[in-house]
Amino acid sequence: MADGEVVAYRINRDYLSVPWYWGDLCYSGSFVLIRHRIQPGKTAESGLTFYTLYMHLAPWLAYPERDSTAFQVADGQRLKAYVDASRQWVAAELPSGTRVTWDKAVSADTMTGSNGRQYAHVTLAEPVTGCMSLSTGDRVWTVCDRENLVPARDSATRPAWWSPFLPPSRETVQFDTVVCPTPYPIKAGDPVGHLGWFQVPGEDGHEKRYQVHIECLTTDDLPHFLSNPEGTGRDMPAFARCPKDIPVYLQFSGGEIQKGLITTQTETVMALSGQAVTDKEGKRYWPGGSSRGLLAESDMQLLSRYDLAGRGFxxxxxxxxxxxxxxxxxxxxxxxxxxxxxxxxxxxxxxxxxxxxxxxxxxxxxxxxxxxxxxxxxxxxxxxxxxxxxxxxxxxxxxxxxxxxxxxxxxxxxxxxxxxxxxxxxxxxxxxxxxxxxxxxxxxxxxxxxxxxxxxxxxxxxxxxxAMNAKVWVLGTTSEHYESGGRGPGVVSSGRGDHGGASYGCYQLSSKPGVVQDYIQQSKYKDRLTGLQVGTQEFNTEWKKIASEHKEDFAHEQYLFIKKTHYEVQLGFLGKKGINIKHKRAAIHDMIWSTSVQYGPYTDIIIKATKEFSFENATDAQIITAVQDYKYAHVETKFASSPTLWSGLKDRVVSEKSKLLDLTQYNYEVE
Known part of the structure; x- marks a missing residue:
């Protein structure tokens, strides 16, 4: 339910049981305890450490054993199915999702071709049509490296916090005992488990159901936290406590505000919606929620979202x-x-x-x-x-x-x-x-x-x-800051010392690799730039003129181009390598955008930087740190043709790392 870290758990091997009149009754004592921390203000005094408990989770044996020989064709792939090891005759193409079995332990079922690629002798788990009609059980050869074949998904997703006990990890599960591990992260939205089977005695036998018991608890000074000790957020009130019997005001078409004939019936706490209205005397009024009128700010107590005591807790x-x-x-x-x-x-x-x-x-x-x-x-x-x-x-x-x-x-x-x-x-x-x-x-x-x-x-x-409501972050903001300093779509760099040549626009579209030329071919301003040579004074002048006349439209067009040709391509590339980004957290997405712009849409920097840990289970800060540190360590090799830029590139890596890490501390999401 919230980002946190696993601090205690118990995994029952199987359902526990106890004798009863009509046979054993089953239940589960499996649980996980997750620790969370919120600090609305600047000091620890404003914070609270609390826990969520998930009790009676399904035990280990409720999940079927993984079949280590079950594979499927990776998403987005179509693999050629060869009749024999010579690979001279293609029998069919295996579309994405095609299920096969492949026993890696059988050395004869894996070979390396003359092209250096690895091939597997697989057994089809479902029929496939092509040049030949292949049936379930038929055996074919197909490419298996570069994650073209991936383990088949199980019908039941394992809890995310079980990752230390699942392949390729070799940590041993301690069953039926309380374990307090070195805390490790878990994210909001990660699967915690499945409902456990629960049987409880009754007057006429027993009741049975699937259930999980959830608690939220803290050992901290909760009343102190509810009081919002630092007054965090009171400069931007989100709620108002409205007493009983305060007048409801009406605003007329001419803007005049007058006291109505009714008053509020009960004390309520309402979310402040819309904008405050100010009368000619400078008094402020807020939309009154269900009252269909306005309530005077002077009659209400404005509250921060963290004034939880004022909000009724x-x-x-x-x-x-x-x-x-x-x-x-x-x-x-x-x-x-x-x-x-x-x-x-x-x-x-x-x-x-x-x-x-x-x-x-x-x-x-x-x-x-x-x-x-x-x-x-x-x-x-x-x-x-x-x-x-x-x-x-x-x-x-x-x-x-x-x-x-x-x-x-x-x-x-x-x-x-x-x-x-x-x-x-x-x-x-x-x-x-x-x-x-x-x-x-x-x-x-x-x-x-x-x-x-x-x-x-x-x-x-x-x-x-x-919960902090997610705020919208404009995707690519970090990259734009470093590429063009936020100076807009008309920025032109000379390209001196840069192997990529002259660069243009918000994201510095490079000229020598032909990126800016590709952009022009799809631009609505194509006719104004066609015939002008990129890098010349004439081209640069016309580029800046378009930016001056159509600043917002020109900038948005550049944004859409980079999004399609770099960012989305890099996302797809990562997906094929097993890194599927399913969230909208701004820091990670801006890091991916910036990396694709600076290093190209097919760069493997993120893959290599995070190979030592699970991208899925790592925190955003861990991922960003690994990627930026990798960039810093490889500036000389990645930009070997531009040695005069090495110092500045390293400075950018350090500064960008700091900005992205700061971004992880705020609840921003990309659209």
């Missing part, structure tokens, strides 16, 4: 005598009562017609809890009152510090009211099931830094509240 602490909050016998005095008190206050202060009835119902429940004579109650009624749909916004913003059942053993006092001698005597099977279940699932006491009673936040609502 509240905290409470609970120290229950038992994990069984609603046993039907003892009225709940802790968390449940706190929730009911909060809901009563919200409903009682709400101006909507039905809210008084809601407040009345919660008042009755609170009176019953406080009534010493009223001990017995219906737990389901209380659960429904907690999960009241009209109160969800308030419930989901309640952050609670309470004991974790992943921490304590069955011997702990908090479990004593459940694991009683009476239960053991009257329901021994249920007692044994619960005890083994708790032993199998307990983990928190084995992880350094975890505490008995962490803060718990709603995993979706909390993460949504702190």
């Amino acid at each position: 509240e905290t409470t602490e609970d120290s229950p005598a038992s994990f069984d909050h609603l046993d039907g016998k003892t009225q709940p005095k802790g968390l449940v009562k706190t929730i009911f008190e909060r809901f009563f206050s919200v409903a009682d202060n709400d101006g909507k017609p039905y809210s008084k009835a809601v407040a009345f119902n919660y008042r009755q429940l609170l009176d019953r809890i406080d009534d010493a004579k009223s001990s017995r109650y219906n737990p389901e009624q209380y659960r429904r009152a907690v999960q009241n749909p009209s109160m969800r916004d308030h419930l989901y913003r309640l952050c609670v510090k309470h004991p974790s059942d992943w921490y304590y053993s069955s011997e702990a006092p908090v479990w004593k009211t459940f694991f009683t001698p009476q239960l053991k005597k009257e329901a021994p099977e249920w007692y044994a099931y619960s005890e083994k279940f708790l032993i199998d699932l307990r983990w928190m006491h084995r992880v350094a830094g975890m505490v008995e009673n962490p803060w718990h936040m709603h995993p979706l609502v909390f993460l949504d509240a702190i």
Whole structure:
């Protein structure tokens, strides 16, 4: 759900089980704990370290073994299928995705041709038509190097955090135990796992379902973080707290703003949409959301997106005598009562017609809890009152510090009211099931830094509240800065000392390799430049004139040309080499753009720079550092014909690395 690092996990080899009346019941104790860090302000005081927990994940054996002999033709490829090792007769072409089997362990099934290419003797796993009609099971020879044949995909994607245990890694899996590895990165959107199969005893047998339990928790000072201690973002408010009974203003066609006849019915927190409106006296008003009018800024409390306390996030602490909050016998005095008190206050202060009835119902429940004579109650009624749909916004913003059942053993006092001698005597099977279940699932006491009673936040609502909305980054901005200094589409360089000759435009289209000539052939300004020799005074003058007359259009045309002929070609090249960029994070895309412009669309710099680690699992900062360091180390060889430029090229690499690393710290995405 968010970028972070794996700090603890447990992988069950197979589903765990416990005896029950009608046979063993299965469940999974597999989990992964991911640590995250957010720091809205300039100092660590503004930050929060928190964790997301994914519990009951499918175990190791739920995933079928990989077939090491299963391959398929890589995307975008069509491979010739030869009848025999002489490769004189092409039987058909194998389109991308064609499934084959190839046992690399059989030396006779691999050979190197006179052209230096490697070929494999493969068995077709599906029919193929061509010069000959080939059937499943037929054997042919085809090229297999340069990743033309790739391992066939499994039906179920392995969790991304399993990468240390999957080929080509040789790290051994430690099954059925809590592991705290050296933290390693995982990215938002990476697969965490699949729902585990879960069977739980019931009165008439057992219930069964697939499920995963997700938590969001922290051991930091959460109330301090919610207060936005550095006031980050208050100069650019994103929300406003609007009290009850403030006037709603109307703006008339002439621009005049007047107070309307209605007021707000309830206190709300609204996202600021649109632009503030200013009246002739300089007073500011904001669109009032559902009120269909304007609300005066002076009547509201403007909030940063990090003013989470102001946005409705509240905290409470609970120290229950038992994990069984609603046993039907003892009225709940802790968390449940706190929730009911909060809901009563919200409903009682709400101006909507039905809210008084809601407040009345919660008042009755609170009176019953406080009534010493009223001990017995219906737990389901209380659960429904907690999960009241009209109160969800308030419930989901309640952050609670309470004991974790992943921490304590069955011997702990908090479990004593459940694991009683009476239960053991009257329901021994249920007692044994619960005890083994708790032993199998307990983990928190084995992880350094975890505490008995962490803060718990709603995993979706909390993460949504702190998420930085992605801002749009203009692709190629970094490259343009270094190629032309941001001086626009009319820039012309002399080319002195540059093996590429004179260069033109935002991205310095070089003349000697013919890039600028290719651009002219597809340009709408072709007629104005045709007949003029590139590099002459006449050509340069006309180029600058077009830029002066059509600056934005000329710049955009150059952008589209580079995008198509360099950036997209490099993306495709990387894809064929197994590096598929599926995200939109600006720093990586700008690095790819800049590399393709400076080194050419088919450069293998990124491939070579990242060969020592997994591009997919590395952080953006690691990738950028590796690529830029590789560029720095190879300036002399990559630009052997331009020694006078070496010093400046190295300076660019260092400066560009710094800019790209800075870009990784912000939530920018390319369109």
